[in-house]
Structure formats: C-alpha cells, structure tokens
Amino acid sequence: MEEVKPRISVYYAQNATVVTLADEKILDDEAIRALEDSIMPLIDGPVNLVIDFSNVNFLSSAVLGLLIRVCKRVNENKGRLKLCSIAPRIFDIFKITRLDEIFEIYPDVKKAMQTLK
C-alpha cells in the first residue's frame, strides 16, 4: 500500500498553533485541498496560527488562494495569522501580488511567536 505522506506537521506552543508545511512544492488542486482539510479544523476557534514555510521552495497562485481563505477564517474567529520562514523567491510572489501587505510575515517561527506574547 502506498504510504500517504502528511502535508503538514502541527505543534502547539505558548498561545499558538504552529503548522509546518511539509511539501517542497505545492501545486496540485489535490494537495491544496488536502492542506485546507488539514488546516481548517485547527482554526475553528480563536486560534493564533503560525504557518511555517521553511520546507517550501515552489508554490503557485492557487496556494495564495488557500492562504486567503485561511486568513478569513482566522479573522472571523478572532484569531491571528502569522506566516514565517518564506524563502526569498517565494517572498517575491507575495510582494508582486502585494499580499505581503495583508499577511504578517516573519523571518522565523521564533520571531512570529514573539509577536503573539
């Protein structure tokens, strides 16, 4: 039987839920749906969510759509969303689309967590 690789790993620290994206490339609709199905249950309440991109070296605009849906859900539930450890080439995508102006982006998990104290 083919092993199903988890798309994310999750840990809970201080007052935040930290989600680390496991895939290096995030492209397929299937992968994005799987990510959404994994993340949405984590933000049912007023959760501070940190998404760690340290493993990601390629993504498409479809992933930006997922992040916007996650951001809306977090805001609706009075939580906060922080993104971190985004590689420079990926960060350029955020800058070009100006999504760096609506997402809070930090160099690493530690710095993102510090802003939640």
Place this chain on the structure above:
Amino acid sequence: MTSKACTHERIVSRGVISELRQVCASILCHTQQFEYSDDDLFAIHLAMEEAVVNAIKHGNKRDPARDIIIEYDLSPQKVDIRITDQGEGFDPSGLDDPRLGDNIYKPDGRGVLLIRSYMDSVEYNNVGNSVRMVKFNRKSA
C-alpha cells in the same frame, strides 16, 4: 556528450494537469542545459504552471477531451513558449488588477499577473486562447 542544440517542439496533449506538468518538467530540464540562472528557471516554471492551469481551468473548462498545445523554442539566449487551449478565449485587458481594492482579498485571479511579472514578454492572440511567453537568459547577455 551533452547536446546543447537549440530545441523546437510542438506538443499536443490532453488537457490533463499531470500530463502537462510532465511536459513543463521536460521543458525545464531542456532549459537547464543552457545554464539559465536558478531565478530564471523559477520564473519559467512558475509562468508555465500558471499558464497551463489557466488553459485547463478557464480555457478548456476542465474538459480532458480538449487538447492543450505547447510549442516552444529553447536556446541559450531565450526561452519562447506558446500555450494554446481550445476554449473561447478571454480579453486579458479586461482582467481586474488583483492587487487593488477588495480584489486583494479574493482567492484567485493572480495567475496572469504572475506570468506578466516573471516573463520578459507576454502576448495573447486576438482570440485570447493562446499565450506566448518569452524569458531571456540574463547570463548570456
């Protein structure tokens, strides 16, 4: 011996994303032999991904029976790729700017912006069902 001859190919594929991603991977592999920078390869990869997804979703309306044509010329100086779907086409000048106003909160509509941002030249045909994208090799300049 590694061949570094310029490459021209025209590939007709079913509108199935997994098959088209294989074509894109093959184009990237050919392009690597011409020593493009990692930034250029990233740009070409992203533009092809966005263009292929647009062709399947918006052009062919996800009908796998409709074909996608990928035509490309690869050389040490530039990568020239044309992607054509069998849809009705669209007017690229009529697209909303995804960076402005409430559009920034919409989950989609950024593909064409990214293609234009990452490639040096982007042209649509009159019908709007075919996009030609060119990236010059900065290393060869």
